[in-house]
Amino acid sequence: xxxxxxxxxxxxxxxxxxxxxxxxxxxxxxxxxxxxxxxxxxxxxxxxxxxxxxxxxxxxxxxxxxxxxxxxxxxxxxxxxxxxxxxxxxxxxxxxxxxxxxxxxxxxxxxxxxxxxxxxxxxxxxxxxxxxxxxxxxxxxxxxxxxxxxxxxxxxxxxxxxxxxxxxxxxxxxxxxxxxxxxxxxxxxxxxxxxxxxxxxxxxxxxxxxxxxxxxxxxxxxxxxxxxxxxxx
Amino acid sequence: xxxxxxxxxxxxxxxxxxxxxxxxxxxxxxxxxxxxxxxxxxxxxxxxxxxxxxxxxxxxxxxxxxxxxxxxxxxxxxxxxxxxxxxxxxxxxxxxxxxxxxxxxxxxxxxxxxxxxxxxxxxxxxxxxxxxxxxxxxxxxxxxxxxxxxxxxxxxxxxxxxxxxxxxxxxxxxxxxxxxxxxxxxxxxxxxxxxxxxxxxxxxxxxxxxxxxxxxxxxxxxxxxx
Amino acid sequence: xxxxxxxxxxxxxxxxxxxxxxxxxxxxxxxxxxxxx
Numbered sequence: 001x002x003x004x005x006x007x008x009x010x011x012x013x014x015x016x017x018x019x020x021x022x023x024x025x026x027x028x029x030x031x032x033x034x035x036x037x038x039x040x041x042x043x044x045x046x047x048x049x050x051x052x053x054x055x056x057x058x059x060x061x062x063x064x065x066x067x068x069x070x071x072x073x074x075x076x077x078x079x080x081x082x083x084x085x086x087x088x089x090x091x092x093x094x095x096x097x098x099x100x101x102x103x104x105x106x107x108x109x110x111x112x113x114x115x116x117x118x119x120x121x122x123x124x125x126x127x128x129x130x131x132x133x134x135x136x137x138x139x140x141x142x143x144x145x146x147x148x149x150x151x152x153x154x155x156x157x158x159x160x161x162x163x164x165x166x167x168x169x170x171x172x173x174x175x176x177x178x179x180x181x182x183x184x185x186x187x188x189x190x191x192x193x194x195x196x197x198x199x200x201x202x203x204x205x206x207x208x209x210x211x212x213x214x215x216x217x218x219x220x221x222x223x224x225x226x227x228x229x230x231x232x233x
Numbered sequence: 234x235x236x237x238x239x240x241x242x243x244x245x246x247x248x249x250x251x252x253x254x255x256x257x258x259x260x261x262x263x264x265x266x267x268x269x270x271x272x273x274x275x276x277x278x279x280x281x282x283x284x285x286x287x288x289x290x291x292x293x294x295x296x297x298x299x300x301x302x303x304x305x306x307x308x309x310x311x312x313x314x315x316x317x318x319x320x321x322x323x324x325x326x327x328x329x330x331x332x333x334x335x336x337x338x339x340x341x342x343x344x345x346x347x348x349x350x351x352x353x354x355x356x357x358x359x360x361x362x363x364x365x366x367x368x369x370x371x372x373x374x375x376x377x378x379x380x381x382x383x384x385x386x387x388x389x390x391x392x393x394x395x396x397x398x399x400x401x402x403x404x405x406x407x408x409x410x411x412x413x414x415x416x417x418x419x420x421x422x423x424x425x426x427x428x429x430x431x432x433x434x435x436x437x438x439x440x441x442x443x444x445x446x447x448x449x450x451x452x453x454x455x456x457x458x459x
Numbered sequence: 460x461x462x463x464x465x466x467x468x469x470x471x472x473x474x475x476x477x478x479x480x481x482x483x484x485x486x487x488x489x490x491x492x493x494x495x496x
Contacts, residue, residue, distance in 0.1 A: 126406040126409055127406070129405075129406055130403070130406040130407075133399070133402040133403045134403075136399070137389075137390075137399060140393045140394060141392075141393065146392075149455050149456065150456065152455070153389065153455055154403065156448070156452065157407065157445075157448060157449075157452070160445070160448060161406065161407055161410075164437070164440070164441055164444075165409060165410060167437055167440075168409065168410045168413050168414065171417070171437060172417065175417070
């Protein structure tokens with residue numbers, strides 16, 4: 001199968017998966033808004049939880065997968081691994097944008113401030129910035145071999161950075177605890193809410209997969225185009 | 234092992250010798266450090282914010298940015314002279330190139346920090362003498378972190394057109410743990426507290442150093458392969 | 460009586476939809492561009 005054929009096929013499958021995920025998302029919306037009870041202490045804003053947490057899960061998954069694929073690429077040198085890593089990185093950036101916007105919108109009514117330097121938001125912020133840099137770097141490197149190797153280096157280092165940022169924030173928090181306005185109840189979620197959350201996590205996982213396939217297909221098609229241009233000249 | 238050390242040493246000495254002859258990067262780094270210290274001092278309301286309050290942050294921001302200037306220079310020299318090709322032709326083991334650059338960068342950044350520190354004490358009037366040794370330890374550990382990652386990244390961005398922009402963009406997220414730890418450890422030390430008070434932060438920087446020096450050394454080969 | 464903050468919820472849900480659909484559409488458009496000769 002040529003690169004172009006494979007790209008087209010994955011694009012088709014990816015479109016279907018993404019469409020299904022979007023339908024699922026609509027379903028989650030309905031379930032969260034209409035069929036899930038409102039939390040007494042926090043009000044309707046608590047329901048942001050049902051899109052914020054699954055996005056965090058998807059974003060983390062995206063960046064971890066980029067890191068793992070980067071290691072595999074350096075080991076096996078298959079260019080498709082590089083294309084897949086880059087695809088996961090870009091999808092991760094999209095989910096990070098969701099986390100970084102819904103986080104403050106949730107934070108304002110619940111914690112009293114738009115931004116709190118907690119572990120998840122802070123890690124997401126720096127990972128977001130780092131992977132924007134990753135995408136910019138890929139943009140300025142023209143040789144595919146160099147681009148692949150250098151991206152892989154960033155991807156792998158990012159993997160190791162995450163625990164350190166978490167540790168930094170944890171230490172910072174224990175020394176400078178933030179004033180809490182409303183403490184969101186974390187440990188036990190009543191059945192309905194847990195189900196909605198789990199459904200949402202499932203939908204976001206499918207969404208990640210669909211978007212990943214589409215972005216990967218784009219990478220394959222671009223490479224196919226470059227090959228065709230090179231052959232023609 | 235012996236040949237790696239010797240090759241690394243030669244590379245480090247060569248880099249520092251080149252730098253010593255021109256002294257441009259060193260001089261600019263120093264001037265930059267002084268300017269940052271001064272600007273940060275004046276960019277506050279002295280009636281509400283005391284110099285001692287912003288001192289740790291000012292010191293670390295200065296060190297960080299001066300380091301980045303120095304790191305960029307290190308590989309620019311190579312690019313201008315296409316000298317890296319020459320080094321790659323020698324039988325020197327690849328790892329030696331990283332260690333050589335690492336040591337040279339460490340010396341360069343260390344020199345800038347050594348000269349900035351008295352200036353910092355002068356401008357901000359901080360009682361540094363009580364915990365000078367401990368402070369130097371924290372600065373040294375964090376600098377190792379900056380230089381370990383910075384050496385690797387500067388080797389990568391030097392071949393791009395936007396090296397001066399790409400280096401800070403990619404490097405700063407990695408500097409967050411050692412930088413925050415450095416600032417948070419400095420404040421109690423300037424207050425006269427013992428090192429044991431900041432042991433948590435020290436352990437964080439130490440762990441970071443071990444992890445990233447190793448990682449950078451291993452990944453450097455990937456960056457050099459032609 | 461739970462606090463009145465439905466506005467925040469709506470804002471967040473709208474933003475998520477915009478980002479998700481927007482990104483998906485951008486990918487499809489970029490793919491279509493690659494298919495053109």
